[in-house]
Every structure is written in C-alpha cells, then in structure tokens.
Amino acid sequence: MSPRGRRPGGVDTRAAILDAARTEFADAGYDATSMRGIARRAEVDPALLHHYFGGKPQLFAAVMDIPVDPAALIGQVMQGPREELGSALVLIFLTVWDSPSGRERFQALIRSAVTHAEATRMLREFLVREIFGRILGQLYADGPAPTDVELRAGLAASQMVGLAMMRYIVEFPAVVQASRDELAGLVGPTIQRYLVP
Structure with missing residues (x-):
C-alpha cells in the first residue's frame, strides 16, 4: 500500500516520475541521484519506479530518450x-x-x-x-x-x-x-x- 498522501499508480504517474527524474538528474548528476530521491520528488512509492523502469539506468535512458535498455x-x-x-x-x-x-x-x-x-x-x-x-x-x-x-x-x-x-x-x-x-x-x-x- 502506498504511504498516505502519495500519488497512486495511474496514467500520469509515469510522466510524474520522468519529470522528477529529469530534475534530480539535472540537479545532482547521474551518480548522486538516487531512486528514493526521485520517488520523493514525484510523490510516489519507490516501488513504482522499479515497476515502470526497472532501475536507474533504464530510468535515465527514458529521461534522455535513449531508445535502448x-x-x-x-x-x-x-x-x-x-x-x-x-x-x-x-x-x-x-x-x-x-x-x-x-x-x-x-x-x-x-x-x-x-x-x-x-x-x-x-x-x-x-x-x-x-x-x-x-x-x-x-x-x-x-x-x-x-x-x-x-x-x-x-x-x-x-x-x-x-x-x-x-x-x-x-x-x-x-x-x-x-x-x-x-x-x-x-x-x-x-x-x-x-x-x-
């Protein structure tokens, strides 16, 4: 169950994660960005990041529009x-x-x-x-x-x-x-x- 006040999984959740990840990667760089930090910024459960993207490399690839895992x-x-x-x-x-x-x-x-x-x-x-x-x-x-x-x-x-x-x-x-x-x-x-x- 998602923590109280978090956005439930849905159509706009993936976009919210990508927006949050884009900001986190830009602010901290690839190495210092954490999946938990992205989840906090997107106001989603960290498990949703893994559900939609698998891991940090795949999420970065999606943010940068790299067409390969x-x-x-x-x-x-x-x-x-x-x-x-x-x-x-x-x-x-x-x-x-x-x-x-x-x-x-x-x-x-x-x-x-x-x-x-x-x-x-x-x-x-x-x-x-x-x-x-x-x-x-x-x-x-x-x-x-x-x-x-x-x-x-x-x-x-x-x-x-x-x-x-x-x-x-x-x-x-x-x-x-x-x-x-x-x-x-x-x-x-x-x-x-x-x-x-």
Missing part, C-alpha cells in the same frame, strides 16, 4: 567472442542510432549535452558507469582488471561519441556513407584495444 545492450555485446567485443559494440551502437528516429534522438541528446553543463555531466557519468564501466566490470569479473580501467572506459566512450558526432551531427560524407560493418571493422579494433588490452 543499457542492460540489454551490454548483454548483446557480451554474448559474442571476447576478441570481437570492440567491433560488436560499434555495430550494436550504430544499429541503435542509424534509424531515422534514433538519429533524431541522438542529435537532440548530443546538442543538449554540448549546450548544457548538467546534461554533459549526466551523459558522461552514464556512459562511463553504466555502459563502458559495466562492460569492463564483466570482462574482468574473474581476474584482475587493468589499473587504468576508468581511463580505458573514458577513451572507449570518446571513440564512440566521436564517431557518432561525425556520422549524425557533423555529417562528414564518408562517415555517413560508410556501412555499419565497414565502420565496425575500422573503429572496432581501437575500441577492442581500450577494453581488452
């Missing part, structure tokens, strides 16, 4: 052979963003990140912690991780964001016209070197 993305990448991880990551990344709606969402996301310090910080923390940090965490779950694991996560993220900037924002002709497989073959080894030294 980060856990599902990581799962797809980690299913393949370890020696092809970099290429698989590039291929999946491009598959998500290459659709017309994906391209529009990415353009909006990057333009927001470039013009608003809060959006930049949220995106940076999300990429390093929830995408590349998790991939590296799974890669080295059974053995010692490189001592510079955060640097490697940041460098891998910089390659992916740079590629996306050239393909979707700057629209550099050769990068726009290249196939996903071609880009995965060219950029994948660099990502591989960062993630699997």
